[in-house]
Amino acid sequence: MMRQTLRLQTAASLKTALKHAPTKTSTVALAAISHSLRLQAQAIREYSTPSAPSASPTSTPTGSSNTQPKYRQFHTSDIQNQAREVPGFPILDDPLVQNHSIPSFMVGTQNGFLPRQDPLDVLPKEYEALEELLQKMPLTLKDGSKGLLALGQFGEACKSLPQYDLSNVEDSELLSALYRDYTFVASAYLLEPCDILYRKTGDYGLGRSVLPKNIAVPLVQVAEKIGAKPFMEYALSYALYNYRRIDKSKGLVWGNLELIRPFSGDPSELGFIISHVTMVSNSGELVKNTMKTLDAAGKHNREAFNEGLAKVVSTYEKINQEMDTMWQRSLPADYLKFRTFIMGTKNQPMFPKGVIYEGVSEEPMFHRGESGANDSMVPMGDNLLQLTESMPSNPLTAVLKDFRTYRPHNHAEFLEFVEEKARQNQVRNFAEQDPNSAAIFLAAVDQIRNFRNRHWSFTKEYIIKYTKHPVATGGSPIVTWLPNQLATVLRTMQEVGAKIDERALLPENKALVDVLTKRADAQARVLDREVAQLRTEIKDQDKV
Ligand code: HEM
Structure with missing residues (x-):
């Protein structure tokens, strides 16, 4: 057997460490019916059913968005032809940038969780009034002068926005841009008074509680068409559909990207x-290796499992370095x-009675x-690492699950697929059957720890301070x-670490497991103390 070596936080050494671990017969029982195949069939059915006629803005009210609007039914055979059989979920190897009929956000091995095409940055002439309003909106404009929000004039300016009828818009790229833009207008409108007060007093006060129909109706129309909630989202609006490459021939890297x-x-x-x-x-790489790991666990292929999981570790490492x-x-x-404008209307004191559309x-x-x-x-x-099912059953975890409904429809389906597949193939159990696989599993969970720990630091340093x-x-x-x-x-790291038979690990691997579990122990103690202290300083922390 080849020597196996795992070095702390070193992707290259992780890669070399994984070769030729002995394959053990797993006790995993494969479920007779593949949920993944059902999901795939369901996904393909959804994308290929003809669309239902959309409501005209002036006709019947659309109803409360507390029920997720129906996903727009895109006509496509492309998904079936071009998606890779992974098996179980249609993942795009080719992002199909020319295709304007399937959703902008489809999980792919190249684009990952980013849109298939770079976001549409300027609206067509037909929507000039909306484009102009958004150009004048920011607190500080490109030329350094004050925009409508800084002058407290945004709400008034919205009155002259025509009520566009979006019922005939079918192009997925244009729909994505319109959704982004209406969610920007809606949030700026609703939160403008909070921003003004916050800048003066440090309090948010109350937001506007009615969204006028020239914003509300087209926003709901476009949201229904793309299967989103009619409110600003992370992927579909503010973050992942809001960048422009300065040099189109260059990559998605810092220095080459500006905001739309x-x-x-x-x-x-x-x-x-x-x-x-x-x-x-980097998420395309993450998707690819997540699928490899899932597949290898299902086939009880130890070598492929270790390789796939090690690549998951090295990709998260890159992502974490970028985060830093x-x-x-x-x-x-x-x-x-700028945070005021990305606040929501649920569980926020500024909107005690929500918002009427x-x-x-x-x-x-x-x-x-x-x-x-x-x-x-x-x-x-x-x-993938079956952490979701280890989350405590409490109202905070319910919030985590609720968050998972706020994303592109295809991402939500994919996450559901990964969760189900990892459970079926017993990823954690399979890792724990071999000490060196368990060490890689521990390293993978440690990358999630690394992310969440830095993230907790962000929250203390950018917000709570x-x-x-x-x-x-x-x-x-x-x-x-x-x-x-x-x-x-x-806690998972402590549990996994405690189960590893250290005698079966090479000294380097033993050192890795020791370091990771000891750090997890120490951080758990510090975290408990911090939370206990901060709960005394900030009110309503049990309210969700
Ligand atoms: C200055 C930087 C950041 C701050 C202050 C910050 C703040 C927060 C806060 C307060 C939450 C709690 C959820 C809520 O909004 O109600 C959250 C959640 C989250 N944020 Fe950030 N964030 C930052 C950067 C990032 C970045 C760069 C990412 C990368 C994708 C990210 C991903 C996440 C994730 C995944 C969660 C859920 C955490 C979990 O599941 O435990 N955040 N963020």
Whole structure:
């Protein structure tokens, strides 16, 4: 047997470490019916059913968005022809950039969780009034002058926006751009008074509680067409559909990307959003290796499993390194200057009665705000490593599950697929049957820890240091929610580490396991203390 070596946090050594581990017969019983095949069939059915006629903005009200609107039925045979049989879920190897009939967001091995095409950055002439309003909207405009939000004139300016009828728009790229743009207008409109008050007093006060029909009706129309909630989302609007390449021939890298729609125009807002994009630009690799790992676990192929999982580790390592650049690209002291506009209307004191969408429904709507919690990279890791099912059964975990409904339809389906497949193929159990696989599994969970731990630091340094506001933009309690997940990750590391038979590990691997489990122990203790202290300083932390 070849020697196996695992070095702490070193992708290259992880890669070499995985070769030729002895294959053990797994006790895993494969489920007779493949849920994944059912999912695939369902996905293909959905994408190929002819579309239902959409409501005209002036006709019947669309109803409360508390029920997820029906996904727009795209006509396509492309999915069947071009998606790779993984097997189980149609994943695009080719992002099909010329295709304007399938959704902009489809999981792919190249584009990962980013849109298939770069976002449409300027609206067609037909929507000139909307484009102009958005150009004039930010606090600081490109030329340095004050925009409508800084002057407190945005709400008034919205009155002259015509009520566009979007019922005939079918092009998926245009629909995505219109959705992004209407969600920007809606959030700026609803939160403008909060921003004005916050800049004066440090309090948010109340937001506007009625969204006028010239914004509400087209927003709901476009949201229904793309299967989203009629409110600003992370992937579909603020973060992943909001970048423009400066040099089209160059990559999705820092320095080559600018924003399409800022709220503040502050360089730190650019840094905040673009850091998400550059991280997610690695997600195609993550998808590919997640699928390999799942497949290998199903086939009890130890070598392929170790290889796939090691690549998952090295890809998360890259993503985490990219995340670390946030400290320089977006300054902690600037975050609250643009954060107001990405707040939600659910579980937010500024919207105690939600928001009425005029011309749509008499019932108020409540939506979580934009949040990285709606990114799919960490949920994919949670599902692959079966961390989701280890989360405690409590209201905080219910929030985590609710967040998973705030994302492109195809991402949500994919996450569900990964969760189910990992359970079926018993990924954790398969890893734990071999000490060296278990060490790689531990390293993978450690990457999720690395992400969540840095993220907890961001939250303390960018938010809690500057405000006692009890809830985050997504409506989760600021002190208790993130630690709910981080603590689960730390506990899992302690459990996995404790089960590893160290005698079967090479000295280097033993050192790795020792370091990772000891660090998890120490961090768990520190986290408990921090949360206990912060709960005394910030109110309402049990309210979800
Ligand atoms: C200055 C930087 C950041 C701050 C202050 C911050 C803040 C937060 C907060 C407060 C939450 C709680 C959920 C809520 O909004 O209600 C959250 C969740 C989350 N954010 Fe961020 N975030 C930052 C950057 C990022 C980046 C770059 C990513 C990368 C994709 C990201 C991904 C996530 C994820 C995955 C969650 C859910 C965490 C979990 O499942 O435990 N965040 N963020």
